[in-house]
Amino acid sequence: MNPADPTVPDPTVPDLPATGLTVTGLTVTGLTVSRGGIPVLEGIGFTLAPGRALVLRGPNGIGKTTLLRTLAGLQPPLAGAVSVPAEAIAYSGHADGLKATLTVAENLGFWAAIHGTGGPGAALEAMNLAALRDRPAGALSAGQKRRLGLARLLVSGRPVWMLDEPTVSLDAASVGLFERAVRAHLAGGGSALIATHVELGIAGAEVLDLAPFKARPPAAGGRGHPFDEAFA
Amino acid sequence: MIALLLRDLRLAVRAGGGFGLGLAFFLIVTVLVPFGVGPEGGTLARIAPGILWVGALLACLLSLDRIFALDFEDGSLDLLATAPIPLEAVVTMKAAAHWLTTGLPLVIAAPLFGVLLHLPGAGFFWLTVSLALGTPALSVIGTFGAALTVGLKRGGLLLSLLVLPLYVPTLIFGAETVRRGTAGLETGPPLLLLAGITAASVALLPFASAAAIRVNLR
Numbered sequence: 001m002n003p004a005d006p007t008v009p010d011p012t013v014p015d016l017p018a019t020g021l022t023v024t025g026l027t028v029t030g031l032t033v034s035r036g037g038i039p040v041l042e043g044i045g046f047t048l049a050p051g052r053a054l055v056l057r058g059p060n061g062i063g064k065t066t067l068l069r070t071l072a073g074l075q076p077p078l079a080g081a082v083s084v085p086a087e088a089i090a091y092s093g094h095a096d097g098l099k100a101t102l103t104v105a106e107n108l109g110f111w112a113a114i115h116g117t118g119g120p121g122a123a124l125e126a127m128n129l130a131a132l133r134d135r136p137a138g139a140l141s142a143g144q145k146r147r148l149g150l151a152r153l154l155v156s157g158r159p160v161w162m163l164d165e166p167t168v169s170l171d172a173a174s175v176g177l178f179e180r181a182v183r184a185h186l187a188g189g190g191s192a193l194i195a196t197h198v199e200l201g202i203a204g205a206e207v208l209d210l211a212p213f214k215a216r217p218p219a220a221g222g223r224g225h226p227f228d229e230a231f232a
Numbered sequence: 233m234i235a236l237l238l239r240d241l242r243l244a245v246r247a248g249g250g251f252g253l254g255l256a257f258f259l260i261v262t263v264l265v266p267f268g269v270g271p272e273g274g275t276l277a278r279i280a281p282g283i284l285w286v287g288a289l290l291a292c293l294l295s296l297d298r299i300f301a302l303d304f305e306d307g308s309l310d311l312l313a314t315a316p317i318p319l320e321a322v323v324t325m326k327a328a329a330h331w332l333t334t335g336l337p338l339v340i341a342a343p344l345f346g347v348l349l350h351l352p353g354a355g356f357f358w359l360t361v362s363l364a365l366g367t368p369a370l371s372v373i374g375t376f377g378a379a380l381t382v383g384l385k386r387g388g389l390l391l392s393l394l395v396l397p398l399y400v401p402t403l404i405f406g407a408e409t410v411r412r413g414t415a416g417l418e419t420g421p422p423l424l425l426l427a428g429i430t431a432a433s434v435a436l437l438p439f440a441s442a443a444a445i446r447v448n449l450r
Contacts, residue, residue: 072314075450091314095307101246102239113235114315152311 031080033070039215056195058210064195068162090158096149100138112155123154142169161192240329254291254334261287262345273350280349281410296374300382319442327375335367358413366406369430379441
């Protein structure tokens with residue numbers, strides 16, 4: 001990992017509204033995550049400084065989603081520590097959490113109210129959804145839904161973004177909007193952890209390949225798991 | 233928290249939201265029972281308290297699996313679990329929304345349906361009071377059942393099996409209150425027990441529901 005100098009300002013960062021972020025670095029040490037009680041990744045350790053992005057790579061099924069869900073506090077790790085509380089993390093999974101019968105503005109306004117941040121206006125602008133604000137979310141295209149799901153991150157006001165395949169079904173222009181939003185987030189002192197298979201134009205993004213952390217079965221020298229021992 | 237309640241109420245009244253489903257079911261039950269047992273006023277008046285309470289209970293049961301299933305499917309539940317409001321508050325608001333869209337309409341409409349079943353005049357007041365006190369327990373207990381079965385495919389059957397036994401005490405004391413009210417007997421003891429069940433459910437079950445959701449989201 002040899003990231004570009006993060007002190008070089010990104011000239012394309014637009015003036016997005018300040019979200020009142022507290023600067024927090026994320027440190028993960030010796031993390032073992034499991035799916036259905038079976039370890040899938042073990043001994044993960046990395047540091048994510050404020051203003052930086054980390055791209056997670058690895059083949060399908062390696063455990064990228066499991067890792068992100070564990071970090072977001074949706075499931076407990078088998079071992080290891082995460083330096084940042086789950087309250088600092090905005091998680092965006094495969095599903096966008098949209099209600100088909102609510103309008104775009106109502107969907108986003110709900111999450112803004114839940115997170116106690118301002119109205120959805122600025123986030124709608126940033127994701128180019130302002131013209132669609134009164135349309136029911138059920139009538140949006142897949143890419144528009146995805147943009148609405150990503151706009152939720154902007155209203156969450158949380159410093160660490162955890163994004164699981166954020167660019168699925170986005171066109172090139174929308175990917176550009178997304179990259180701009182991430183850059184603005186990083187410039188504001190936030191950080192982002194992104195699991196993706198595509199190249200994102202985010203300056204200074206480090207890459208973490210998860211393949212070396214794949215959990216080994218106990219027979220191969222892995223650390224095993226109480227479940228296996230109980231049924232051995 | 234209020235935002236969550238408002239969103240759920242808004243979703244319920246929008247197209248396909250399921251508002252009125254319980255009410256329609258309740259109406260069907262009370263209309264069909266006289267056809268089934270015959271039109272003699274005496275028989276109907278005797279069974280009316282029980283029928284009305286069973287109908288209200290089943291109407292409540294009908295919409296339980298929607299409480300969390302829709303939010304689970306579209307990913308909202310994951311996001312709510314990671315939101316700044318505690319999961320206990322989320323399930324409490326969900327139960328409140330369920331009561332406002334299912335329980336409260338039943339409370340308001342029940343006297344009307346009592347007429348269809350020849351409910352004696354003295355029973356109307358006690359029917360409304362007992363339903364107003366008892367239906368919150370139905371919503372909270374049902375929310376607990378929905379939390380236990382969230383994420384299961386076709387969890388509705390399991391949900392009914394889990395929840396029905398838990399509904400029995402509410403049904404017994406609710407129907408007993410109305411029966412005593414119509415007979416002119418003292419209604420205090422069953423009404424107080426009913427209120428006790430509701431108070432205990434509202435106080436304790438949100439914690440159990442939140443714990444169940446945390447386990448089911450893993």
